[in-house]
Amino acid sequence: MALELKSSDNKIFEVEELVAVQSETIKSLVEDGCADNVIPLPNVDSKTLELVLDWCKNHVDMKLDEEKLKEYEDKFIEVDQAVLYDLLLAANYLNIKDLLNRACQKVADMLKGKTPEQIRETLNIVNDFSPEEEEEIRKENLWAFEE
Amino acid sequence: MADWSQLPRDLLHLIAKRLKTRIDLLRLRSICSSWRSSIALTPKQHRHTPIPTTDDSKFILSLDLSVHTVYLIESQQEGSPPKRWLVKVFEDQHGRMHLLDPLSSSKVVGFDNLLLDLREFKVFELCQEHVLHRTAMYGVHEPWRSRPVVEVDKVAFMCVGPENNDFALVTPHRDGGGGGLAFFNSRIQQWITIGSHPATSSCIAVTHFEGKFYAVDTKGRTISIDQFLDSKVVTNLGSDAYMKYLVEAGGELLVVEAYLPFPNAEGLIGSESHRGLCIDYFEVSKLNKEGDKWVKVNSLGDWVLFLGIYSSFSVLASELPGCKGNCIVVTQPRWKEFNLDGHDTYVVELESGRSGPLENYPDFSKLLFPGDMGTSST
Numbered sequence: 001m002a003l004e005l006k007s008s009d010n011k012i013f014e015v016e017e018l019v020a021v022q023s024e025t026i027k028s029l030v031e032d033g034c035a036d037n038v039i040p041l042p043n044v045d046s047k048t049l050e051l052v053l054d055w056c057k058n059h060v061d062m063k064l065d066e067e068k069l070k071e072y073e074d075k076f077i078e079v080d081q082a083v084l085y086d087l088l089l090a091a092n093y094l095n096i097k098d099l100l101n102r103a104c105q106k107v108a109d110m111l112k113g114k115t116p117e118q119i120r121e122t123l124n125i126v127n128d129f130s131p132e133e134e135e136e137i138r139k140e141n142l143w144a145f146e147e
Numbered sequence: 148m149a150d151w152s153q154l155p156r157d158l159l160h161l162i163a164k165r166l167k168t169r170i171d172l173l174r175l176r177s178i179c180s181s182w183r184s185s186i187a188l189t190p191k192q193h194r195h196t197p198i199p200t201t202d203d204s205k206f207i208l209s210l211d212l213s214v215h216t217v218y219l220i221e222s223q224q225e226g227s228p229p230k231r232w233l234v235k236v237f238e239d240q241h242g243r244m245h246l247l248d249p250l251s252s253s254k255v256v257g258f259d260n261l262l263l264d265l266r267e268f269k270v271f272e273l274c275q276e277h278v279l280h281r282t283a284m285y286g287v288h289e290p291w292r293s294r295p296v297v298e299v300d301k302v303a304f305m306c307v308g309p310e311n312n313d314f315a316l317v318t319p320h321r322d323g324g325g326g327g328l329a330f331f332n333s334r335i336q337q338w339i340t341i342g343s344h345p346a347t348s349s350c351i352a353v354t355h356f357e358g359k360f361y362a363v364d365t366k367g368r369t370i371s372i373d374q375f376l377d378s379k380v381v382t383n384l385g386s387d388a389y390m391k392y393l394v395e396a397g398g399e400l401l402v403v404e405a406y407l408p409f410p411n412a413e414g415l416i417g418s419e420s421h422r423g424l425c426i427d428y429f430e431v432s433k434l435n436k437e438g439d440k441w442v443k444v445n446s447l448g449d450w451v452l453f454l455g456i457y458s459s460f461s462v463l464a465s466e467l468p469g470c471k472g473n474c475i476v477v478t479q480p481r482w483k484e485f486n487l488d489g490h491d492t493y494v495v496e497l498e499s500g501r502s503g504p505l506e507n508y509p510d511f512s513k514l515l516f517p518g519d520m521g522t523s524s525t
């Protein structure tokens with residue numbers, strides 16, 4: 001059984017039902033009988049959807065080979081932060097638990113131990129704190145050793 | 148364009164859950180406004196907990212559980228290699244921070260207003276040490292001793308209960324407990340005596356490893372105890388070692404035995420007439436997979452063991468710039484006219500058997516905060 005998924009930029013992807021229902025969101029649509037026509041996914045662009053579907057397909061194909069699957073997952077998640085962001089949001093929207101977990105773990109690993117400045121640099125975040133907030137934050141992060 | 152500052156709150160929470168330490172959460176709160184408002188500051192757990200004393204301790208005024216945390220911090224200045232330090236920190240019940248020596252846990256003094264803005268450092272939490280502060284009023288019949296005295300005891304700590312909201316403690320019995328252990332569960336709020344050995348031995352090391360407590364005594368007897376007081380015996384070490392330390396390294400439990408050059412050499416330890424490391428050699432064993440036998444270990448590989456007074460920890464040499472693996476950093480008390488006059492720290496290279504005071508190993512000595520950081524305020 002094949003399903004048709006439409007990305008936010010109007011690209012159509014034809015996918016096996018078994019692969020697509022790795023997404024709990026799509027699974028519910030299928031079970032509710034709403035999947036006869038093209039399923040629109042306005043929150044996922046074609047570039048990201050292609051990646052997500054690759055994840056889903058490999059999780060069906062390699063289901064029984066834990067080692068091979070882990071190798072695939074480790075390689076898959078080595079993406080730059082912009083792609084990781086899109087994957088995170090897509091995994092959340094489509095409710096694909098293992099992709100969501102893996103992506104969250106990747107972000108956590110990227111952040112562990114880094115200074116706030118390094119985290120902002122890595123993720124392209126602007127420091128938008130007011131002077132009052134900066135002072136509050138400084139106090140929160142200060143170790144003032146008593147003599 | 149990925150705008151991480153707009154990351155949905157629930158996704159940020161999922162990521163935050165995977166960061167184990169409070170320091171990492173504090174960092175997330177320091178990134179940008181939206182992240183700050185999404186992540187709440189969690190209260191510090193078990194920072195300073197009063198513990199009920201045993202029934203027959205008429206002299207004990209209070210018993211408190213305190214936490215000391217060991218961090219590895221790194222600062223990087225432009226154009227120079229990163230510098231790292233091991234920092235042991237104690238936050239008291241009033242929120243005041245104290246700097247402690249990583250091995251003796253004694254307070255580091257002699258600096259003016261040392262301020263560290265943690266945002267300028269990479270910070271890795273290595274381990275926690277728990278101690279019991281016992282305030283006692285001895286000498287009821289001896290008026291000249293009537294001031295309260297604070298003693299510090301080593302204790303092993305383990306979170307228990309479905310939400311890890313409760314804890315269990317194991318500490319060696321003091322004074323006439325006959326080598327046994329005292330066990331405490333925060334849910335039951337009572338001390339229980341376990342494993343009393345003949346009075347000729349006393350428990351000298353306790354630790355927590357993979358959901359169980361482990362204790363070893365002077366005779367080399369080792370037992371493991373879980374939170375339900377199920378105990379298991381581990382085959383003996385000998386009883387010739389002067390001191391034994393329990394430490395986790397690379398996911399394995401190790402016991403380190405320190406041997407003196409000849410019997411009765413204890414009297415020389417740290418004495419004025421005999422400065423220098425009195426320990427002749429160390430032997431390291433690891434607990435086997437079944438948890439019932441100690442197996443000799445020939446080399447620590449890349450691990451460096453830091454053997455302290457109350458607890459010990461391990462770090463990979465590759466994490467410590469310039470330091471060699473297969474080494475032990477150990478502290479020894481120093482005596483002056485029969486009074487404890489501080490501690491001396493030594494580095495022991497297990498491969499060659501060479502050892503020397505910390506000052507002879509600059510890569511190690513500048514590791515122990517404040518090391519070569521100086522004493523000026525930041």
